[in-house]
Amino acid sequence: MNAVEVQYTVKAEYVETNKANIQQVMSDLKEINSPDIQYSAFLLDDSKLFVHFVMRANDEAQKTPSELPSFQEFQRQLRESGPEAPPNGENLSSGRVFLGYFLTVF
Numbered sequence: 762m763n764a765v766e767v768q769y770t771v772k773a774e775y776v777e778t779n780k781a782n783i784q785q786v787m788s789d790l791k792e793i794n795s796p797d798i799q800y801s802a803f804l805l806d807d808s809k810l811f812v813h814f815v816m817r818a819n820d821e822a823q824k825t826p827s828e829l830p831s832f833q834e835f836q837r838q839l840r841e842s843g844p845e846a847p848p849n850g851e852n853l854s855s856g857r858v859f860l861g862y863f864l865t866v867f
Contacts, residue, residue: 763823764853767813769839770846776809778842782835789831797822809845
């Protein structure tokens with residue numbers, strides 16, 4: 762099991778575009794329908810801070826999100842938008858345990 766948390770802050774004028782790009786990624790992941798991938802994204806109360814949680818059960822599942830064209834486009838546009846705080850990822854697999862169930866909420 763591999764779990765990663767990524768946080769970043771976008772400019773106010775980019776929030777809606779980012780949400781739409783994330784929705785496309787989620788739609789593509791839903792279409793794949795792999796039980797080995799759980800991906801959740803949240804927009805926090807300040808309305809510019811995004812948090813993503815990704816849990817992948819095996820090596821094959823670890824490649825899946827980043828290989829999606831929609832995910833690659835999401836990343837490209839995010840980089841080009843000049844985020845206020847760039848994506849910062851943290852591997853949660855070492856030393857942390859999550860007890861619960863993730864729902865994809867957005």
